[in-house]
Amino acid sequence: MRSNSSRQRSRILELEEAARPLDPDAGERDRLMAEVHAYAQGFLSGLPERPAYQHDKSAVAKIRELGVGSDARSVERSLERLIDRIDESVVGAGLVPSHAGHLGYIPGGGIYASSLADYLAAVTNEYAGVRFTGPGAVEMENVVLGWMARFTGYPATCAGNLASGGSIASLIAVVTAREAAGLRARDYERAVVYSSSHLHHCLHKALRMAGVGEAVRRDVPLDGDFRMRANALAELVAEDRARGLRPWLVFASAGTVDIGAIDPLAAIADVAEREDLWFHVDGAYGGFFGLLEEIRPALAGLERSDSLVLDPHKGMFLPYGTGAVLVRDGKALAEAHASGASYLQDTVEAERRGPSPAAVSPELTKHFRGLRVWLPLLLHGEGPFRACLREKLELARYFHGRIEALRFEVGPEPQLSVVTYRWVPEFGDANAFNRALVEETHRDGRIFLSSTTIDGTVWLRMAALAFRTHLHTIDLALEVLAEAVERLAAHPERWRSAARAEALAGGSGG
Template sequence: MNQLTYRLEPNDAERLVVQQAIENYIQSFLTQLPSLPAFVDTPDKGAGLLESPISENPIPIDQALALLKKEVDEPGINSASGGHLGYIPGGGLYYSGLGDYLAAATNKYAGIFFSAPGAVRMENQLLRWMAGLIGFPENAAGNLTSGGSIASLIALATARDAQNITSRLIPDAVVYTTAHAHHCLDKALRIAGLGECPVRYIPMDEQYRMQPEALSEAITQDKAAGLTPWLIIASAGTTDVGAIDPLQAIAAIAREHSLWYHVDAAYGGFFALATSGKSRLAGIELADSVVMDPHKGLFIPYGSGAVLIKNQKQAAETHHYQAHYMQDALSAIEEASPADLSPELSKHFRGLRLWLPLKLHGVAAFREALEEKLTLARYAYAQLQQLPGFETPVEPELSVVIFRYVPQQEAMDTNAFNQKLIKAVQADGRVFLSSTMLEDRFMLRMAILSFRTHQPTIDLALTILQEKAKELELNWEA
C-alpha cells in the first residue's frame, strides 16, 4: 500500500505538536482580544492568502497559523470583539469552539437516530428546551440549522404544504409581513417556489411595529377580491431597529382567518430567557412556527440557527424521505431524526457546540448576560438623548439602538453627514457600528449582543461618536 495514504493519520506526537500550536494561538488571541481593534480595513483585504496556493506539499503549522493571523483574522470585522456593535453580532464562546472540536474529531453523523442515537437525543433535548422557553409544546418539531435563513426555509416550506398552496394557487396566495422583515424570508419564499406569491407589506406604527388593524383590513380585502391569504410573518426583533410586532394581536387575526402564523425571532427569541425580555415576547407561543438563532442570543459561533414547528406531523410531511440504502435505519423511531425534518441529510453535529457551554456555564449565566444587553441598550439610548446633536427616534425594545447626528449648520446635509460619520467611526476601528435607512433618513445602529460588550464599551462608542461628529463639523466639506 502507498505509504502516502498514512500521512492523513498523524501519530500521537504529531497531533500534540499541532494541537499545542493551535491552542497557543487561540490563547494568545483571547488574551490580546480586549486591546485588538473591532475593525481593520487592510489594503489587500486578505489577498495575501492567495500567494500560498493549495499545493501537493504540506507546510508547517506555524506557517499556516501565520497566514491565518495576517490574512484572515486581522482584516475586516473582529467578530469576537466586544466592540462589535454592528449588524446583529454573533457569539464566539470558547466552550462552543471546544464543542465543535469534539464534534469534528469524533465525527458523529447526527442526521438519523439509528446512526447516532445519543447525538440526536442531545439535539432534540436542546430543541425541547428551546420550545419550553417560548411556550411551545414539548412534542413540537425542531431542527438545529446553519442559521436563520435555512431555518426560515424549513418553516415556510412546511407552511406551504400545511396550507395546501399548490402551484396553481401561488399567483393568488397572499403573504403578509412588514417592510422591516428580514430579507432571508423573501429569499426563502423564492427558493420554496413561492416567489410569485403576492406580498403585502403592512404599515407600521411610529416604533416600526406591524399595525394589526391594517393587517386585518388587508386580509379582508384580499378575500373579497377572490385571493387566498395563507401566511403571516411577524418579527420578534427586527434587524433594523429591534422592533417586536404585536404578537398576540396578530395571532388572533391568524386564527380568525385560518392563516399560518410564522414569527421570525432569529434575533429576539432568546431574550425569553431574560426576566425583562420574556414579557415583551408574549404571544410568540401562539405561532405555528418560530425561528431563533443560538448564534445571536446564546452567543454561540456563527452557523447556529434553530426552527421550531408546533405540529411535528406537518414538518415531517414536508421534509421526510425514504431510500432503499437507508432501510436499516427505518426501524429506529424513538426520537425524530433531523434528516426527516430538514432539507439536510449530511449535517454537522451542531448540538455539541450548544450543549457544552450550556452545561459548563449553566443557563443562569446566559440569562444574566442577556439581561445586561437589554440594560446596556437602555443606557445607550438614555445617554444619546443627553448628547447635543444626536437624535433617537425609536425607543429600543431589545438591544438595538437607532440614532443619527443632526449638524447645527443648515448647509450640512444630514444624510451625507451621517454617512461620513459612520465611515469615520469604522476607520477609527476601536468599535464597529453599522447603518440603515428609515424612510429617507440615513441612521446609525448600535447593536448590543456580544457577551463581551459591557458598559465601558458603550461609553467608548459614545465618546468616539462625539469626537468624530465634532471633527466632521469643524472640517466639513460638502
Template sequence: MSYVPSNGVFPAALGDFLADTFCTYAGKTSESPGGVALNSMLLEWTAEVFGYPKGFQGNLTSGGSAATVIAMATARDSRKGLRARDFHRVVVYVSELTHHCTKKALHTIGLGEAVVRDIQVDSRWKMDVRALEATVANDRQNGLIPFAVVATVGTTDVGSADPVDAIADVAERQGLWLHVDAAYGGFFALCEEARALFRGVERSDSIIVDPHKGLNLPYGSGVVLVRDGRKLHLSNTAHKQGSYLTNPLHPGSDDTELSPCDLSFELSTHFRGPRMWFPLKLFGVQTFRLMLKEKLRLAAYFYRIIKGEHTTVMFNHGDLCFNR
C-alpha cells in the same frame, strides 16, 4: 441603526472539535442515537423557553435563513388544496422591517411569484395589526389567497417587537400560518424584563431563533420549531427514502423515533448539538440570562443618555459590577 455582530465562546469550539474529530453523523437515529438525543434535548429546552406545547418538532439548522426555508415549506405543504397553479395568488404578510430572508425562502421553495405585502408599522416600529387585518380582508375579497403572516420579535434594524398576541388573533380569524422570526431577539425571552414582548409566541405555527446571536455561539447555529410536529414531518418525508437509510440493525423497519433528516431538507449535516450543549452545561443558563439582562440595561442607559438625562445605573451580575 445598528450592526449586530456575534461572539464565540470557548466551550462551543470544544464541542465542534469533538464533533469534527469523531465525525458523528447525527442525522439518523439508528446511526447515532446519542447524538440525536442530544439534539432533541436542546430542541425541547428551546421549546420550553417559548412555551411550545408537546407535539412540536424542530431541527438545528445553519441559521435563520435555512430555518425559515424549513418553516415556510412546512406552511406551504400544510395548506390544504394549495397547488402550484395557485402560487401567484398566494399572499404573505410581513412588516416593513421583516428580515429579507423570508422573501429569499419564498423564492427557494417555489413561491417566488407569491404576493408579499409590506404592512406599515406604528410609531414604535411594530406591525400595525388593524392595517394587517384590513389588508387580508381586501385581498380575500379580490380573489387572492391569504396564506401566512410573519411577526418579528427583535427586528434587525431597530430591535422592535411586533404584537404577536394580537397578530395571532388575526391569524386565527383569517386562517393564516403564523410564523415568528425571533432569530435576533429570541433568547431575550430568558429575561423576565422582556417576557411581555413574547406574549402570544406560543400560539405561533412556527418560530426560528439563532443561538449564534443571543447565546454567543459560533456562526452557523439556528433553530426552527413547528408547533404541530406532524406537519414538519410530512413536509420532509413526502418522498421515498433510499434503501441505504433503513436501520442497518433491523432492515426493513423504521426507527422508533423521528430522525433529524426526517424533519429538514438536509441529509448530510454538521453535528451541531455539542456547540450549544457544552456552553449551556458548563456555564449554566443563568450566565446567559445575566449577559442578556446586561444588554437590556445598557440599552436603557444609552436611551437616557441620548435624551440628555443624568442617571446612575448599577450593574451587579456576579463578578460584573460597575457604576454609570
C-alpha cells in the same frame, strides 16, 4: 514473479504510507495542538488591544498568492506559518466578530465552551443526521430543541431542527407552511404573504427558494414604534379575500434587525387564528430574550405561532452556524420534508422512536451542532446566559440616554438591545453626514457600528449583543462617535462633496 494479488497488496500498502500524515500519532497531535492552543490563547488575551474593524483589507490578497492544493507554496507548509497567514489575512482584515467592539450587525458569539464542543464534534466526527447511526447525537439535538420549546411556550407536540442559521431555519418553516396549506404551483399567484417592511430579507429569499416567489406580498402598516399594526393586518386580509385572493402566511418579528422592534404577537396571533393564516415568528434576534421574565410580556403570543426561528449564535452567544426552527405541529414538519432511499432502508426502524434531523430539513449531511449548544448549558447553567442578555438590555438603554445627551437625535426607546440614532448637522445634508460618520468610525476601528435607511432617512445602529461587550465598550463607542462628529464638523468638505456627488448621480438627499 509476484502474483497480481501480491503486487496489489504492495501498492495498497504504499498508498497507506503516503496517506499517513492525515492520521497523525499522539506525539504529532500534541505538537499541532500546542501551536493552535498557543495562537488561540494569544488571540483571546490580545483581543482588547486589537481593533474591532480593520479598514485596510490588502492582506486578504495574500491568501490567493499562497494558492491551495498542488499550487500551494511549500515554504508555507508549517502550521506556525499557516497560522500567521490566518491571523494576518483572515482575522486581521475587516470585522473581528468575536470583539467586544462589534456593535454593528446583530453579533454572533463564540463562547469558549462551544469552541471546545466543536473540537470534540470534529474529532469524533459524530453524524447527527440519522437516528439509526447517530442515536446519541440526534437525542442531544432533540433535548436542546425541547429546552427551547419549553422556554418559548411551545407544546410537546412540536418538532424542530438545528440548522446552520436563521436563513435555512426560515426556509424549513416556509416549506412546511406551503405543504400544510396544500399550495401547488397553480395557487402561488393567488397566495398572499403579510409582513412588516422591516422583515428580515432571509424570509423573502426563503419564499423564492421554496418556489413561492410569485406569491402576493403585503407590507402591513406600522405604528409609531415601527411595529406591525394588527388591525391593519386584519383589514388587508379582508380586502384580499374580497378580491378573490388566498391569504396564506403572516410573518411577524420578535426583534427586527433595523431597530429591534417586537411586533404585537398576541394580536397578530388572534388575526391569524381567525383567518386561518400560518403564523410564523422570526425570533432569530430576539427570541432568546424570552429567557428573561421582564421581556416575556412583550413576547406574549409567540407561543401561539405555527413556526418559530431562533438563532443560538445570536442570543446564546454561540459560534456562527447555529440556528433553530420549531414547528408547533411536528407531524406537519415531518410530512413536508419526507423522503426516502433504498440504501437507507436499515434506518427505518429507528425512525419510529422519532424523526431524524435529516427527515425534517434539507440536510442529509448533518454537523453535530447539538453539542455546541448542550455543552455550555450543562457546564455553565442558564444563569450566566440570562445575566449576559440582561446586561445587553441595560447597555442599550444606557447608550440611548447617553447618545441623546450628546445631542444626537435618537430613535425609539429600545425594546431589546438595538439603538438607532443620527447626527443632524446645522447645515447640509443629514444623510450624507451620517454616511460619512459611520465611515469615520470604520476608519477609527476601535469599535464597529453600522447604519440603515428607514423611510429615506439614514440612521446609525448600535447593536449590543456580543457577549464581551460591557460598559467600558459602550463608553468607548460614545467617545469614538463624539470625536468623529467633531472631525467631520471641522472638515465639512469630507461629507458635503459626497452629498454633491450623490445628488449629481441622482441619489436622494436627507
